[in-house]
Amino acid sequence: MRITALGFTLAAILVATAAGADTLSVAEVGSFHVGGRPVSLSGLPTRDVVFTAGSAPIKVDPNGDFEVEQMYVQYVKLAKPKARYPLLLWHGGGLTGVTWETKPDGKPGWQLFFLRAGHDVYVSDAVERGRASWARYPEVFQGEPLFRTKKQAWEDFRIGAPGSYKLSATERTALPGQLFPVDAFDQFMKQGVPRWSTTDAQIQAAYHQLVQKVCPCVIVVHSQSGNFGFNAALTAPDKVKALIAIEPSGAPKPEVAAAGTLKGVPHLVVWGDFIAQSPVWTRFVPASKGYADALRAAGGTADWWDLPKMGVAGNTHMLMMDKNSDQIAGMIQKWMAEKGLMH
Amino acid sequence: MRITALGFTLAAILVATAAGADTLSVAEVGSFHVGGRPVSLSGLPTRDVVFTAGSAPIKVDPNGDFEVEQMYVQYVKLAKPKARYPLLLWHGGGLTGVTWETKPDGKPGWQLFFLRAGHDVYVSDAVERGRASWARYPEVFQGEPLFRTKKQAWEDFRIGAPGSYKLSATERTALPGQLFPVDAFDQFMKQGVPRWSTTDAQIQAAYHQLVQKVCPCVIVVHSQSGNFGFNAALTAPDKVKALIAIEPSGAPKPEVAAAGTLKGVPHLVVWGDFIAQSPVWTRFVPASKGYADALRAAGGTADWWDLPKMGVAGNTHMLMMDKNSDQIAGMIQKWMAEKGLMH
Numbered sequence: 001m002r003i004t005a006l007g008f009t010l011a012a013i014l015v016a017t018a019a020g021a022d023t024l025s026v027a028e029v030g031s032f033h034v035g036g037r038p039v040s041l042s043g044l045p046t047r048d049v050v051f052t053a054g055s056a057p058i059k060v061d062p063n064g065d066f067e068v069e070q071m072y073v074q075y076v077k078l079a080k081p082k083a084r085y086p087l088l089l090w091h092g093g094g095l096t097g098v099t100w101e102t103k104p105d106g107k108p109g110w111q112l113f114f115l116r117a118g119h120d121v122y123v124s125d126a127v128e129r130g131r132a133s134w135a136r137y138p139e140v141f142q143g144e145p146l147f148r149t150k151k152q153a154w155e156d157f158r159i160g161a162p163g164s165y166k167l168s169a170t171e172r173t174a175l176p177g178q179l180f181p182v183d184a185f186d187q188f189m190k191q192g193v194p195r196w197s198t199t200d201a202q203i204q205a206a207y208h209q210l211v212q213k214v215c216p217c218v219i220v221v222h223s224q225s226g227n228f229g230f231n232a233a234l235t236a237p238d239k240v241k242a243l244i245a246i247e248p249s250g251a252p253k254p255e256v257a258a259a260g261t262l263k264g265v266p267h268l269v270v271w272g273d274f275i276a277q278s279p280v281w282t283r284f285v286p287a288s289k290g291y292a293d294a295l296r297a298a299g300g301t302a303d304w305w306d307l308p309k310m311g312v313a314g315n316t317h318m319l320m321m322d323k324n325s326d327q328i329a330g331m332i333q334k335w336m337a338e339k340g341l342m343h
Numbered sequence: 344m345r346i347t348a349l350g351f352t353l354a355a356i357l358v359a360t361a362a363g364a365d366t367l368s369v370a371e372v373g374s375f376h377v378g379g380r381p382v383s384l385s386g387l388p389t390r391d392v393v394f395t396a397g398s399a400p401i402k403v404d405p406n407g408d409f410e411v412e413q414m415y416v417q418y419v420k421l422a423k424p425k426a427r428y429p430l431l432l433w434h435g436g437g438l439t440g441v442t443w444e445t446k447p448d449g450k451p452g453w454q455l456f457f458l459r460a461g462h463d464v465y466v467s468d469a470v471e472r473g474r475a476s477w478a479r480y481p482e483v484f485q486g487e488p489l490f491r492t493k494k495q496a497w498e499d500f501r502i503g504a505p506g507s508y509k510l511s512a513t514e515r516t517a518l519p520g521q522l523f524p525v526d527a528f529d530q531f532m533k534q535g536v537p538r539w540s541t542t543d544a545q546i547q548a549a550y551h552q553l554v555q556k557v558c559p560c561v562i563v564v565h566s567q568s569g570n571f572g573f574n575a576a577l578t579a580p581d582k583v584k585a586l587i588a589i590e591p592s593g594a595p596k597p598e599v600a601a602a603g604t605l606k607g608v609p610h611l612v613v614w615g616d617f618i619a620q621s622p623v624w625t626r627f628v629p630a631s632k633g634y635a636d637a638l639r640a641a642g643g644t645a646d647w648w649d650l651p652k653m654g655v656a657g658n659t660h661m662l663m664m665d666k667n668s669d670q671i672a673g674m675i676q677k678w679m680a681e682k683g684l685m686h
Binding site: 096101144167186194 | 368458535
């Protein structure tokens with residue numbers, strides 16, 4: 001029996017070695033669309049479209065029936081998750097779920113980090129972004145799409161100070177000590193997608209449906225999705241087991257948190273560096289500050305991480321892509337464990 | 344020693360059982376963008392944009408620097424792939440890589456099938472589709488986006504005969520014996536994305552860059568990507584180890600195949616049912632037929648599967664979503680093994 005036990009041990013070691021220390025045991029990889037509504041368009045004029053250069057135009061009738069305003073969700077489910085609930089990663093404005101995948105410099109992103117930490121991970125694209133698709137405007141969406149420029153991303157994401165952006169990568173001056181992989185900045189810009197400024201209600205509605213479909217869960221939000229996440233927790237406090245807001249660009253009014261609905265939903269708000277040097281973020285921070293304070297006053301948990309004050313300097317708005325992204329993810333993982341969210 | 348060996352066997356069985364028979368040992372999940380180019384726009388007028396309903400409009404300057412015409416690629420790499428090369432899955436027109444993921448009825452798609460069969464699988468979104476993002480028009484893309492109607496999908500994908508589409512799901516009559524999960528048709532339409540008719544060159548260029556980045560490989564193409572895949576093999580016959588074309592909507596001229604460049608690249612072309620009842624597909628089939636015939640005449644391999652003639656009836660254009668999708672994938676898997684593409 002002793003020899004058999006030894007055999008077991010040896011076999012276990014060999015299996016682990018063959019597969020590699022970081023190998024994931026994955027039960028399922030998959031995706032779905034959720035939310036949205038059917039819409040029928042009529043009365044639009046037909047158009048002449050040239051499908052192949054040089055060939056005669058073909059009449060295209062844009063009228064008909066469509067599905068619009070759904071969102072896209074992709075998941076990796078582990079064979080043996082160590083987390084009690086799946087982890088949902090919600091991206092910010094003008095971006096998609098790609099935010100959480102491999103970083104623009106080719107290094108592993110938070111999707112892989114949290115899979116390796118034992119979470120089932122759901123990465124989604126909000127309504128009108130990426131694989132969620134987008135709908136005809138102005139017939140379905142109001143207004144026109146907005147395309148983020150490199151200058152906006154460079155300066156608003158606090159990689160460089162306002163006014164420091166240049167077209168030439170070699171002429172751009174980054175903030176001293178900042179941690180975004182600047183050599184991969186143009187590569188990062190390939191991840192950007194157009195956005196509308198008029199679709200908040202549709203985005204929020206699809207997120208609510210996502211929560212109903214896959215939660216109980218823990219949600220990590222970033223930037224524009226901060227507000228969507230806070231509202232998701234308020235709407236389904238029984239299903240959202242924790243909310244981790246990475247640099248949320250907005251929040252509901254403090255009065256909403258004061259009701260105490262969220263006493264059982266621990267919140268964590270995380271901020272990077274250089275906030276005082278950014279007019280945009282100086283303006284955005286107070287909303288979630290007021291919300292977190294109200295939540296705490298109502299007896300809830302709202303931890304507020306000002307990373308530089310905690311000795312972690314140099315983080316930009318895209319801290320899941322910064323050079324210390326694993327360190328930040330590790331701190332968040334520890335917070336989740338302390339909140340009883342791991343088995 | 345005999346007892347130790349028994350221990351090994353027992354441990355191996357226990358490991359397999361604990362993880363579940365279908366558990367994947369995954370080395371890495373990740374993504375990247377490839378191809379594209381920087382573009383700078385100037386001289387466009389600023390616009391007034393209302394970001395929050397009821398608030399004052401904010402001036403938006405659309406001029407600036409952007410990245411455009413890249414494509415998006417997502418991969419799952421196995422710890423121990425059984426296939427000799429990664430498998431690339433390229434989607435058709437007005438769709439994204441979602442084509443290959445979980446089917447609209449919630450059942451496993453070909454991505455998971457081929458992962459379980461031992462392939463590293465790369466699922467991509469072509470230029471201007473899904474997570475590849477899209478660019479301003481008419482300044483970058485020519486012409487306007489096209490949105491596929493439910494009627495077009497229902498009839499052109501041979502779920503129902505021409506003229507059979509109705510808005511009401513219960514009033515739609517499907518082709519007798521067809522295998523698309525019709526209850527999930529509206530859900531399927533949520534996967535659709537707008538497309539341009541003017542971006543073939545940009546799409547092809549990005550696919551060429553993808554091949555240079557990740558191949559040697561085996562490529563599975565569908566519908567619009569048929570032509571892109573044939574051209575990819577012609578351009579890099581040393582890197583494309585086999586091409587599997589699922590209902591390709593086009594192909595290069597037969598003369599191109601006659602040169603014999605592709606002697607070492609086995610091709611397989613697969614067709615579903617009801618072709619004769621579809622004006623669209625009756626018109627599209629001859630291009631790849633002529634190409635495959637020329638390839639064969641030049642000494643290459645170009646297997647031509649007319650599924651109904653092989654006793655497999657009922658497949659629509661979306662045969663990776665049809666109820667017998669696993670059967671078709673299994674036949675393709677067997678073909679790949681016969682062609683020496685598995686270890």
